[in-house]
Amino acid sequence: MRFLNHGLLTAVCLLASWQGMATAPAAPDPSGTVQVEIRNFMFEPRQVKIRSGATVTWINRDDEPHTVVSDPDLFRSGALDTDMSFAFRFDRPGTYHVICSIHPQMSATIVVE
Numbered sequence: 115m116r117f118l119n120h121g122l123l124t125a126v127c128l129l130a131s132w133q134g135m136a137t138a139p140a141a142p143d144p145s146g147t148v149q150v151e152i153r154n155f156m157f158e159p160r161q162v163k164i165r166s167g168a169t170v171t172w173i174n175r176d177d178e179p180h181t182v183v184s185d186p187d188l189f190r191s192g193a194l195d196t197d198m199s200f201a202f203r204f205d206r207p208g209t210y211h212v213i214c215s216i217h218p219q220m221s222a223t224i225v226v227e
Contacts, residue, residue: 146169147168147169147171147201148162148164148168148170148171149170149171149172150162150171150172150173150222151172151175152172152174152175152180153175153176155178156220157214157220160223161222161223162224162225164224165226166204166207166226166227167203168203168226169204170204170224171200171201172191172194172200173198174196174199175196175197177196178216180193180220181215182194182200182202182212182214183212183213184211184224185213188202189202190215206226210224210225210226211223211224212224
């Protein structure tokens with residue numbers, strides 16, 4: 115029983131670590147750019163926290179085309195095929211919701227401070 119509890123505790127700790135990594139906001143590199151990958155019909159990371167003036171670049175790593183559309187309608191990419199990218203510089207603080215207009219279940223949040 116002691117081994118089972120230890121194994122369960124290890125599994126819970128690993129799951130918590132994985133969940134923390136999967137939902138952690140992206141940090142900009144020194145140039146003020148954050149990269150978001152589109153992979154497996156998801157934006158990764160799903161939440162990005164940046165300073166005003168930083169740029170977010172989305173890169174499509176799927177074999178299907180995707181778009182990047184903000185709410186409010188601040189920007190709208192064209193269809194991005196595999197390995198194509200779209201970038202936008204955020205100059206105003208606020209919270210921006212992003213979806214793929216082709217696959218609206220895909221969503222992300224950009225928080226600009």
